[in-house]
Amino acid sequence: MSLKHGLLGLLNYGSMTGYELDKAFKNSLSFFWQAKTSQIYRELDDMERRGWLTSERIIQNEKPNKRLYTITDSGKEELGNWLLSSESDIADAMHLKSAFLMRVFFAGEMGTEQSLEMLRAYREKCLESIKGMSAAYDAISEYGAVLGDNRKSKYWEITALHGETFYDAGLKWVNKAIAILEDMK
């Protein structure tokens, strides 16, 4: 149930509308959790039913009306409990789910040239992601400066470092894999 907790975490920084939450989510948490806009609205409804947040309708005349969400004490408690309860998510963190790796596993059924193409495409994605990291670091230090909270932004940096380390690992792996297949020819 981590999507709800991610939203609670963002709302804990300050009240936001669904639209703003959606953007905030995609700009920060999307490195390790993805969610569609429609799902976010649905989860917010459910969280309000649970009493983790309240919402206030704001009428605008120049723009569409909006709904501002605010975390409640009960929501803060839930967030705190989730942060402390290891909840077995560390074991989960060891498991990846990847249709791409599944295709690699069964790649013996196709030609070596086709497998190589697939791996080269993966390599391109790794390189792109690695290039994208500097923008991510910039965004973090910018937000960190705005908030003036060094402690929080340290953890953001640590998650960015995770991304960087893993993209590098992906690149290293795929280069080895390509070398193995080219040796085989």
Added chain:
Amino acid sequence: MSLKHGLLGLLNYGSMTGYELDKAFKNSLSFFWQAKTSQIYRELDDMERRGWLTSERIIQNEKPNKRLYTITDSGKEELGNWLLSSESDIADAMHLKSAFLMRVFFAGEMGTEQSLEMLRAYREKCLESIKGMSAAYDAISEYGAVLGDNRKSKYWEITALHGETFYDAGLKWVNKAIAILEDMK
């Protein structure tokens, strides 16, 4: 829809019962895809409806009856198409989903000592996983020798190498993360 394709891939090596498929899945594909037994049976039903496989009831008297699944030509075609169609799964492969990293992201809300505990637990899991790799390599060369198919087992090795590389990356990252937090104290 990759669970179905994983099952097709296994059945392409030879006919199996649901029970055997479940075990085969957990022994090989579970490194990059997880599925519960109950889901596997449900998917097999659906795949039969689609004509990708046929099943044959086998009556046993000493043991429970079983159902043997066999891939059809249409199933082989589907498997082949899936292998070749990149299907955007390479882009997906760049996205991880991790409740654990989400907790790290919001760890500014808890004490540094608690965050360190969480990271140390992750480090333990990395070390365990790294230790487990030699067993995985053993299993692959064993199966490879049985099948006598070098080409197939090369790809299995490549996926194992992926696991190894990523567990190492996890360890490297967490050590850096722990160092950052300890410096902060």
Added chain:
DNA sequence: TTAATCATGTAACACGTTACATGATTGC
């Protein structure tokens, strides 16, 4: 005698995706 292995499933629920609907304002 207790746990593991063999072997199959159903039902309910939770979570995630896709497709669709609406419509004004602002910047290029």
Added chain:
DNA sequence: GCAATCATGTAACGTGTTACATGATTAA
């Protein structure tokens, strides 16, 4: 004139999890 931004949702569908049910054989 066209794309992007603002802003909210519903309905249907697809995928994954949990809890439960059944019951014999075999090895420690």
